[in-house]
Amino acid sequence: MSTAEYLVALFSDASQSRAQILDAVRHTRDDVPDRGSSFFIHLSELCPVACLHCMYSSDLNRKTAKDSLSPAELEATIDFINSSRSEKLNITGGGEPFVKFPSILRLLERVDVPRVEIVSAGHWGRSPLRARQLLERMDEALGRNPHKPDVLLRLSIDRYHIEAPRPVRLEYYGNIARAWQQLKPAFDLGFRSIQPDRGSVDRALAAQIGAELQAVDDWNSRILLPDGASLPITFNVFRLSGKAAELRDDLLDGTLTIREYYAPFETGPQRLTLATTVNDAIRGTYAASPGAAVTLNSDGTFWIFAGTAPDRRLLFDGQTFDEAMAHFFADPITHLLVDEGIWELAGLVASLDPATHDAAVAKNDVASLVEDLLAPDDVRLAVTLLAAQRMLRDGKADIDERAAVSADLAAAVGAPDLLTACTAAIAGSRA
Template identity: 60%
Template sequence: MQHPQLVTAFSEPILARDRLLTAFRHRIENVPSRGSSFFIHLSELCPVACEHCMYSSDLERKSDKTALSKRELEGAIRFISESESQKLNITGGGEPFLKLSSILRLLETVEVPRIEIVTAGHWAMTPKRTARIMGQLDAARSRNPGNPELMLRLSIDRYHLNAPRPVRIDYYGNVLRCWAETGPGFSVGLRSIQPDMGIADRMIADEVGAVVQKVDDWNRLLVLPDGKTVPVTFNVFRRSGKALNLTEDHKGATKTLREYYGPFETKPGNLSLATAVNDAIRGEYAASTGLAVTLNSDGTFWIFCGTAPDRKLLLGKQSFAEAVAYFFEDPITHLLVDEGVWALSDLIMDLAPKTHAAALAKNDSASLVDDLLGPDDVRFAVTLTAAHDLVVRGRATVDPEHSLAGILSDPAADLAAMCRDVILERGSTP
């Protein structure tokens, strides 16, 4: 028999979730107070327009706001420095080098020990231009009082090489040759997709006269003629964004997210990307007591793989500590930080199998949480389940006046099963 008040709550899941968040009080004192990896997306545009782009990025505007203003960038710099993050990742959304001045400003001012810039490399079309831009990067980094470690990381695969505005193999060669010849105070790395292992690395090796050495199943090393080395990492193929429209089938040529992230689990089945220090180019995702944060080019930010899609914030309205406190007012954040994305995945597989299958099929960690929690009733069900777990373990309370306070504090209640029954009865979730 279904709980009548639970059925009533599911009739308006968005409103019911809001009311529950207002009534929820966690008792955890050791909420993270600093950052781990901080991802900043400087632009949603990209001149290369790869056919597999997870962001569907090209030079067409998809929103009213494609990049941070100068004023917002300064606010972002203060926010990143305030977070005391261990690493800044300048990446995602589009091509960051469309905002070269923003990159340089970050390099010379932000207070983090390590910085990584991910780029398609289209800007390296001539040796002269390559040397000029790499010199600018080195000079900006050297002006930073904190002397951060810097890596320039280029994406190389069949899609970049065959894009509408392709990144030719000699562009990559320009970067590696310039780096080897000028010896700037930063390192260079390459990243690719698993289906192109043995292809992309071989092509660039031939271009610069390097030797390819195997490191492990995901990483290779280019040994340049002078003995300098350049790491190459291969990631799973992501079937999100533009890749959803591709006709070729990569399912047999790429591993799954679970296989890729398996070595980085803190314990079997526990993967908290919300607290990881992202260092895939070196083959590791180090566990951290801090939080990984993503700041998008429209000014919104959230905990990476740690925030429900309706819980994102806008830069400039909160301090880092205030933002973290807001995120942790949601039981879902506790679930994702403490137990990880696979715990959420397994719960959704039980609650809404089709939603789970569609999310996992994308093979994309960046969209995984949003896709799993996309349906309103599923998101409310996860909120209830996570809140119940925290309450019965004495780590949270719910205001006794709340209509579901009794069931949320009942150790014998199987909230996941009860929510699944209501969702199935409603038949609203695909």
Template identity: 60%
Template sequence: MDAFRDPSVARERVLRSFHHQLENIPTQGSSFFIHLSELCPVACEHCMYSSDLERKSEKTALSKSELEDAIRFISESSSQKLNITGGGEPFLKFSSILRLLETAKVPRIEIVTAGHWATTPKRTARMMRQIDEARSRNAVNPELLLRLSIDRYHLNAPRPVRIEQYGNVLRCWSETQPSFAVGLRSIQPDMGTVDRAIADELGAGIAEVDGWNRRLLLPGGKTVPLTFNVFRRSGKALRLAEDHRDASKTIREYYGPFESQPGNLSLATAVNDAIRGDYTASTGVAVTLNSDGTFWIFCGTAPDRKLLLEKQSFAEAVAYFFDDPITHLLVYEGIWALSDLVMEMAPKTHAAALAKNDSASLVDDLLAPDDVRLAVTLISAQQQVTRNRATVDAEHPLAGLLADPAVDVAEMCCGLILGNRETR
């Protein structure tokens, strides 16, 4: 197939010729993830983002005007949940957190933090009061969860978060009773260790909920959820992989209970509720907005298809993503469908991507090779065309092939890619 002589050019030509026929594509969000900073003072050695205080890009955070554009975009998305998280430590942009809390029109908000800011009880109480007051000014009165990351790497980082700092947050929350909830998240290899350490700090008990979740029983009668996630072997943690290879489940094992049907995991349409023990299916799409202004459908966008937030509407952005047949595959069939395709045509690429055990990087890693990206584009396009969900312009040289259900495009692409790699 001549297209594989220059896969990137061939993919662009397919995208220009592909037209989906769906009457209804998603018009709202499910979870909206916003990364306020790429920097982090804690600098854990297992950080999936390799985050520290060293700049890795020209833009480390959104400007004030860009934040306002983001708030408009988030509110327009009608997302069910806003996650202030990822990339770095959001509390480095505390004023941005407060601005989001008081203005974002979403029913639920979750803030993920290392808790490094809780250095004294007085400072902790002041910042938590500011959080509570900002949330109370929001006209939609969102439900709020403040979630702290606690594990051996935070406790032993170059600038560690001491167990006393976690204690400051939980004691302040228990004593002042703000209108938001708190929770903790750790890694599976630390189950039975960090939960015991924080319980000892607080004089609390521990109740087991299931294989992933426990609850701290505080002395005053309040409880705090603690969920244990898989150990991700991406970013800095790549060099720690062997330490935890047998101590953590895989992402496929972790997400198994959240599949809409066996083998179908569509994180692109899920509201992230790991700390509550479920991922809620949604008719919307999950969106990630990075600190440099780029955004995409989470686990639903090819790496060469990300957008820069400017003045586009949410509907315009979603339409752009759905102009790519890969988005249809990821949103409606899920990441395991992509994983299984790549496993057949590029087993080394597949093995390396899965070895990271990280859903956030999985799509980018599976689709990193341009020949694999083209192959998945062609396979996805044929699926949509033969199901009468899309058309390809008749003048495209592959239009006839993509419209013919008798042609096994997947087998054809697999043979070409495997053959090309064997001859290199």
């Protein structure tokens, strides 16, 4: 069978062919991460605010049969987080984590990581008493943690939160800021927003709490309280994913693209971890880490953030961190993303399937970019072949001679015009 004929046969059932290739290609590297960098945990897919720009399309309607971790699952997850030796835990995403406030408290009590960041819409600050009560309970839980991590509570503030169906009014943010100032808990308070709202929501927030505004750099400001305390506010790019896809495209006129936003940081060899830059930009600097960034969703699925093809996600059922990394790094696509970065993947997909590339990049969302680029089965197969070719060429993998596809696969990945051949095969399979 010629290489061209073999590729046509492969693309006739792209999902099965990819599974066969993953079984046949064995990586020979010894640098699979043995620790984490950032660990993202999504405690719930529900949110009472229901912003019109929400990348997760969150509201109070369940979208999956399982929308949160049980207490026992949370305990096992905490053990997994601790065993990962991650540098930072991010309690965020998917929905409003304060919907599962007892889970936040349990994480604050038990996690063994240097830093924790909790991102919240802040709707719970609707009364001064309620704001103080929740901050006090968080402070008490943190006080019971023998590891004493540095914790930042970061509230999302932008036009969409303020004008949401159940809005987070400016006075809610003010209630939380004043309660924090009075209580002086053992954690910091900060804010995050979107770039088009810079110069508006930050000024309004400062006025609400009688503070001054100070610029730091292109994406950070500080709100200086009268007593000298400083509340950082970081501005992220605007993303047209989730419900925001229904909004106007011209909203992107006031924001950087994700390529521009991350460019200052994408100079190190471990580009995969640079997808988490927004969570560290508040510090003004970012250092790449050799660890893997992990996301664990409220339904128990987890993956390497910006480094896992959508068909390689796992369901957490007690795996060790090393077992999980072995699973993810058995995929040549993960190696491609670690070694060469997201934009190398985007370039390959632009050649293979321009429409898929353009739709993925147009969202301006680094969190969904890999998933969107690799959504079509045939594109995912082609990238697997191309990534395997690079690993074999560089001596970082070999082909199991016992695999049924070994001889034909070796010939295919040895072809110098593999990208052209895969592009033709994709076009042929869709004709």
